[in-house]
Amino acid sequence: MFGLFGRKYENPALIAEISSRQERWFVFLDKLEARMQEMTAAAVPELQRVFREDTDPYKRAHHQMVQGLLGQVxxxxxxxxxxxxxxxxxxxxxxxxxxxxxxxxxxxxxxGKLHTFRMACLNRHFIFEEKINEAIELLKNAAGEQDLESAYLEELAAFERIRDKFSCRQCGGNITIPKMFFIDTYIACPFCQSQNTFSPSTGARMVLHQARSLAEQRTAHLLRNYEESRPKNPALYRLYLRAMFDEWNRIVPDMAGENEKFYERLLSDYSINHL
Incomplete structure (x- = not known):
């Protein structure tokens, strides 16, 4: 036994198995997350509709639907x-x-190779668990008047917890995600320059879809000032519109270019209709 371990030890089959298992594990979780994302994206508007239309004061139909979805998650x-x-x-x-x-x-x-494999797989599972928790919260809070501000802050906090927990699929080097993304994005490994795909959580993707609504919530008092003015004061509307788009751009800065074009169209339409 000692003589065996004294000689140079090589086990290419084990190395191949480690690599294969890690790849299969990552692919498996990718598929689970994609299925979960599709399910929640389709479920949220349906949950909101059922909640609105359910005349039962206890909202039992909505509750049963939520429980069924949570069971799937x-x-x-x-x-x-x-x-x-x-x-x-x-x-x-x-x-x-x-x-x-x-x-x-x-x-x-x-x-050491086994330890690296184990930690990479557990780290990937940690990210999966974060997405599971986000999906659960998304389903639980889908109905009624949503607290978009709290949801947004929770997503920012969730991102800060995971931004340093990614590894390059090519070389295994640590990758820090530079900022919060809302769509699938390629991130270059700082060590080998390989392109790695960063896929935002379901909750982060929802931030993109809810950004305008959150901006409108933040600036609702300015819109009320305009609507309550007698006669209607165009300057107050322009003040509201600019403030709302500023908030929208702060929430999703990557969309600022497109948002500004939209802002100019709305401002132009308002000016034409209120000459």
């Missing part, structure tokens, strides 16, 4: 946990029992 969570335990954690323990001890140079290297 939790099934995805349970499936991911099952795969993680069976194909990641158990695999690591079994592999560690077949390689040289960590006290040897060969053993140290292979134990």
């Amino acid at each position: 939790n099934q995805m969570r349970n499936k991911a946990n099952e795969i993680k335990d069976d194909n990641i954690i158990s695999f690591v323990y079994a592999a560690e029992s077949t390689i040289p001890p960590i006290t040897s140079s060969a053993g140290l290297a292979y134990h």
Whole structure:
């Protein structure tokens, strides 16, 4: 036994298996997240419709629909946990029992590879769990007058928690996401320059769709000032419109260019209709 471990130890099959398992794990979670995103994106407007139209004061139809959707999300969570335990954690323990001890140079290297694999898979699972929690909150809060400000702040906090937890799929180097994105975006690895795809959470994507509504909530007092003016004061409307678009641009700065074109159209239409 000692003679075996004293010789140069190589196990290409284990290296290949580590790489294959990690790739399959990432693809599996990508597919689960895509399915969850599709489900929540379709469910939110339907939940809002059911809530509005349900005459039951206890909103039992809406509650049952939410519970059914939450059950589907939790099934995805349970499936991911099952795969993680069976194909990641158990695999690591079994592999560690077949390689040289960590006290040897060969053993140290292979134990290090297994540790890196385990942490990469657990980190990816952590991101998945964040998205699961965001989907649950999204479904729970879909109906009625939404507190968009709190939801936005929660997304900012969630992003800060995960922005440093990504690894390059090519070299494994740490990648920090420079800012909050709302659509799939390529991020270059600072070490090998490989392009990695960053996919925002469902909640972050919802920020993009809800940005105007949030901006309107923030500036509603200015719109009321205009609507209550007698006669209607165009200067107050222009003040509201500019403030609303400024807030919209602060929430999703990447859309500022398109938003400004939209602002100019609305301002022009208002000026034509109120000559």
